[in-house]
Amino acid sequence: LSQRSCLSLSLSCWVCFATDEDDRTAEWVRPCRCRGSTKWVHQVCLQRWVDEKQRGNSTARVACPQCNAEYLIVFPKLGPVVYVLDLADRLISKACPFTAAGIMVGSIYWTAVTYGAVTVMQVVGHKEGLDVMERADPLFLLIGLPTIPVMLILGKMIRWEDYVLRFWRKYSNKLQILNSIFPGQKGHIGIGCPVPRIPAEASPLADHVSATRILCGALVFPTIATIVGKLMFSSVNSNLQRTILGGIAFVAVKGAFKVYFKQQQYQRQAHRKILNFPEAEEAWTDRQTH
Structure with missing residues (x-):
């Protein structure tokens, strides 16, 4: 509590409003440029407040609500195994949205291909449709069949x-x-x-x-x-x-x-x-x- 002796002021936490006289063993921190009553805060109280703001995302940046100064948050150094696991977790988190989008696009594409094939057999006839698709170029089928539902939707929009x-x-x-x-x-x-x-x-x-x-x-x-x-x-x-x-x-x-x-x-x-x-x-x- 050397800061208190230097400033001749009682420390007050702006989160819980407790003073240094209430708990002399509590750890205090001055995390921003604020002065006066919002200058000091309990380390535990600030940690809890930061957790509420980050909402489970430990890498999210948090700033002071008064002076907008960003808090300097540091973590203990990770061991090599934990570092590799943390890096893999972050890479997977970033890749999952793109993977999910690719799976969704692929599912829609193959659904459109299946619908196009069924439509050909329905319109032309089951046997005739199968014969047409067997004689056609596979690349043409992969491009042409999914365009059938697309053209139907565009035609419906006219x-x-x-x-x-x-x-x-x-x-x-x-x-x-x-x-x-x-x-x-x-x-x-x-x-x-x-x-x-x-x-x-x-x-x-x-x-x-x-x-x-x-x-x-x-x-x-x-x-x-x-x-x-x-x-x-x-x-x-x-x-x-x-x-x-x-x-x-x-x-x-x-x-x-x-x-x-x-x-x-x-x-x-x-x-x-x-x-x-x-x-x-x-x-x-x-x-x-x-």
Whole structure:
């Protein structure tokens, strides 16, 4: 306690607020540039405070919360065996994120390859698909097969229905035939009716649910195209042609229903109204009466 005799001041820990008179055997340290009441601190208290800040990462830097001076933390020297083990542990910790990323990318790649092979056999036919892949160059398969799900997802992201809707809304007033084709029933709005305002529309990709719908819709599209082709074009002998026709028919019918549904939602949003509060409505009625 020579510092105390020199300064004629009682030491006070800024962590536990105890003084040197409370525990004369405690070890004190001055770890930063602070002066006054935050100048001294118990070694044990500061160690505990540093542990809380490092949160298990012993190499993390810790600074004083008052003067922002970085604490000088030293460790005892390691033996050769412990040094090698510590070095190996740090190398493994740094390599694990890259290894995990590589495993994830590899898993996605081989999943895409498998999906592409299954899609080829589904669209072309099981035997025909196997023959095509057996005759093809392996390098071509490794590059071409994983691009099948990628192309399906990119194709699903082409929202051609939005262009139809824009054209529809731009020329809906001129195309009055729409009202005769889709007349509005009592209490409902006709599909070609003019709108009093343009409602705000959210981006379809802003919602994570829309992104998952795009992914799922793209991946199940070959199966749906195959089923629709077998149901609607059973007279076509070629599996590939039948699947292509089924896919075109499905996209056209689904797109027509989607355009109609979205236009109805658009009309509904455009014609919405905000009603008066009941008390305000009564006051307005009384005012009109008197």
